[in-house]
Amino acid sequence: MPRGRKAKKAPQPLTTAQQLGSLIKSARDIMRKDKGLNGDLDRLPLFTWIMFLKFLDDMEQLREQEAQLSGDKYKPDIEKPYRWRDWAAPEDGFTGDDLIRFVNQDEAMRPDGKKGIGLLAYLRSLHSSNGRNRRDVIANVFQGVQNRMVSGYLLRDVINKVNGIHFNSSEEIHTLSHLYETMLREMRDAAGDSGEFYTPRPVVQFMVAVSDPKLGESVLDPACGTGGFLVEAYTHLGKQCHSVKDRHILHERSIYGQEAKPLPYMLCQMNLLLHGLEYPYITYDNSLNVKVQEIGDKDRVDVILTNPPFGGEEETGIKSNFPDDLQTSETALLFLQLHMRLLKRPERNNGKPGRAAVVVPNGTLFGDGVCARIKENLLKEFNLHTIVRLPNGVFAPYTGIPTNLLFFDRSGLTETIWYYEIPLPEGRKNYTKTKPMQFEEFVNCITWFKKDSREENDHAWSVDAGDVLKYDTDGNLFSCNLDQKNPNSAEALEHLPPDKLAANILEKEHRIIKIMEELRTELGKECQ
Template sequence: MSNNEIVQKLWNLCDVLRDDGINYSDYVTELVLLLFIKMEHENAQSGVMSGHKLPEGARWPDIARLSGINLLNHYRSTLLELSKSTDPLLAAIYADAQTRLKEPRHLEQLIKSIDGIDWFSAQRDGLGDLYEGLLEKNATETKSGAGQYFTPRPLIDSIVTLIQPQPGETVQDPAAGTAGFLIAADAYIKARTDNLYDLKEKQRRFQRNHAFLGMELVPGTRRLALMNCLLHGMEGDDAGVVHLGNTLGSAGSSLPKSDIILSNPPFGTAKGGGGPTRDDLTHSTSNKQLAFLQHIVRHLKDGGRAAVVLPDNVLFEAGVGADIRRALMDKCKLHTLLRLPTGIFYAQGVKTNVLFLQKISENATASTRNVWVYDLRANMPRFGKRTPFTRAHFADFEAAYGSDPLGQSPRTDMGEAGRFRCFSRDWIRERADSLDIAWLKDDSAEDAADLPEPAVLAQEAMGELEGALAELQAILKELGEVAA
């Protein structure tokens, strides 16, 4: 049984829980709480993990042998016990964990179904990959919400391949979600060091415990991230690889500077809680992506490299947006911009890009001389369930980017008919420092049959309106007026 088949079988169990009123997102959390106990047992049995992380009474056989109300009561008390664990990582994973199951027979059926899976095949293919398959399934099936913390794996793998993380480097994701970027960076290094066995013991300890660090605002999402990291053999410090906190608040300012930052910050403008409250960022803004972009530049080491996924409005927003882009191009060498296809994010309809940059220094000026732009958006298919987005779609871009992670490989401007072009810093300055650069005629956009769903169109319109509103507010500010 392949991992995809196991994922589908586990996903089908959601039908079992509908009588208890549990939806897709609740189901993933419910399933994950059980799956971690099961996977911990399988790992301990096979020697993947040294000994048990879970205490006696809270292990899989202790749960699987029970039935009826005794099972449900024991499971509830187990979750409570794990939430109070002296092991800080277990306590973080099971913090405030409660089952929403009310019928013992539903829990019993869920346990039996999990027990009936071919775990030998799952271990062979990697329990972490199986877990990520469930996260991806949740992102594709959930109409809203899930996509905000799940970045498509083909995009992550392409970015990590180009950035080329090395042993001994620190990798940070200030908007970690389910830790996809950190796990992919770890996998990239392990694949090139014989699963770290080519390294000395001190280096191996650094990779397991100190190389990777993320921050996540939402406790439930952080729970998914911690489990994801553990199942991929990433332990982190006492608080785990992914810390709980608001990167745009005081917690973010205490994050260390890193060699590499990879991130897909949440989209949108702060409304109520979760907005930027830091006083160490130069430019004040309610736009979360612009605030995250400042954090990334500030928390990169000199010479460090980053890749960040951002929506179009960050590229053209006037006022403070232009100020932040100017500061970015002064302090960093912004060498490559990738315009991503539409429809690759599960819960977001906005158009997105990837900025590849190298930090020169906090006090540097004129660090960016040229920006290479690759248009992977124009005349591309409308990606979705019927047309899946795969790693192969990045092949031409990766070839054009070259083998140097700092974007210093020889490159060829393909001209107005090609996808890869070079634009000088002077040319960009003449366009009010806008990085919203497009030159190809997008014939696919004229085909009405290929129009995206109305909800996606509405999301795109909202993103463009937010950008236009920000420009109007900047004009009013310049005129000395106060925006309503």
């Protein structure tokens, strides 16, 4: 080799994540060329149901191999010639108008050369003998799927790209599940207009961590969207599994959800399947479409984790499902009542009260009228033990509405409400799409939250429940203000009278001295 010339480095093979990312980008580029598609919400369902079918076929092939090795019979969920391997995997298979007809029409020429039911019509017709297996999941998912791609040649290009993803590799499934969640976040811009804001992952992780679902408990999200809370709860419970019996409990009676819109419903199903849940128990319906006074013990759950829609309005038929004096068109308030009704009663659950962690807009905290009466019920019939106040901009740029996390259970009435205010990172005035909230910002709150004996600090304070309920001389409620400000904040201290300001400073001095004494004791023990 001539002097001075460096040898060229051999190209490094792409990682699984890079391969999958490239495939997704290529498929999107192809779909943008099709005149039948107009926006991300059109392209995303198309790409999702195609990936869904590839995923299902790869899982079927794995199960077939396992059945052969064990000598068991295997009945596939999707049969010939509707399996991915029959019509999609061959690159020289159906294309053009033949492909569009096979996918879209109720009756068309099939890949085996026979005339029969079309692909989407076949998938919608699947059912099981008991109504509770993967065939029913597939049928429910495809009830709301329409192929909006006009060109069968471009559709074939997309299929060929997706065919390069191999879901029978545990590494690729894990990587794709994270890429898939990135795709879900792209829906926020469109969803924000209807009052639905997809919850940032750090907020979800925090709510699951402090709620701490236990294996054997039922976890419900009545407005599950694309499944963020359910995926995190499933992962949390999965770490508690140590036997085949434990896995059975996790898959059969742990995770439940409900979603009213077809696209999030489909995305939620695939999100859970990608993360390993064999049969997601997700109902396709509006959770508010039930008379709350008729909810019985069999309908109740141990844990509710949710961020219900807020800012929207419900129709008269939905409002009539609630008591006359608690009817409202505000979606967030209706969901709050539903959550209260759906929690298990300790006397019917071996002494264990159901518990909930719920995202609510700031208006819920200070609202009067019907809102105040709903909060009165919450304080008098439930234990609203903690309100976590999130910083401004957590849901930015999709909404600037301040949000809070309510933590309550069915252990009895509320005596003391603890507040914890999550501060913005030092030097930040807000969050942005490129600089969102991080889970690490919740670490101090998690430590404080889980203590048996809580103490006030710069971010935590408590309020007597009786102080937020205000009644007139006739005993009628006129206010229930949960919008209590942090008395330890710099802004609050500026407005304190001199005597209270001095008392506050003295209290902090005592707290510092106590901490120093505890530290000195610990250091003394280490030196002995």
